[in-house]
Amino acid sequence: MKNLRAQIVPVLFAILVLDGCSGSAGHGAAISDQAFKQATDAPGVLVVDFWATWCGPCMAMKPVVEQAEKDYAGKIRFLSVDVDENKSLANQFEIQAIPNFIVFKDGKKVDARVGGMNPADFKKWLDGFLTPGK
Numbered sequence: 001m002k003n004l005r006a007q008i009v010p011v012l013f014a015i016l017v018l019d020g021c022s023g024s025a026g027h028g029a030a031i032s033d034q035a036f037k038q039a040t041d042a043p044g045v046l047v048v049d050f051w052a053t054w055c056g057p058c059m060a061m062k063p064v065v066e067q068a069e070k071d072y073a074g075k076i077r078f079l080s081v082d083v084d085e086n087k088s089l090a091n092q093f094e095i096q097a098i099p100n101f102i103v104f105k106d107g108k109k110v111d112a113r114v115g116g117m118n119p120a121d122f123k124k125w126l127d128g129f130l131t132p133g134k
Helices: 004-016 033-043 058-071 087-092 117-127
Strands: 045-050 076-082 100-105 110-112
Touching: 004 033, 033 076, 045 058, 045 117, 058 076, 058 117
Parallel strands: 045 076
Antiparallel strands: 045 100, 100 110
16 A cells, blocks of 8 residues: 555646645655656746755744745645655755755746745745746
8 A cells, every 4th residue: 555655646746736736735745756847847937845844944934835825826836845755856956955945937947045934035035936037
């Protein structure tokens, strides 16, 4: 059963992300490199949140990110990546500190932020990706 779950969860997670649904449904789940690539290559804005359960600032950002997922539904997609469950992705993006937020727009990495932010600063940062030309 565990092996079956390991095969199904990344696929379902990718479907949720590519459908524009919240990435928090997969919080803590491993995601395949292929599913991650599909999510980051998709058109529009995607915020990838690299985090871990043992990280205090990550846990403080969790409700901020979850609120942003609701506030920006249909405008910005979010994907949560647990660095402990997705070591290859953390290595690929040279994640050395968390929380670490990487923004992709139309398949290209356009920005990154490391560390916690208060809700107003996080919103201001996200709003910048909704303006034409950024």
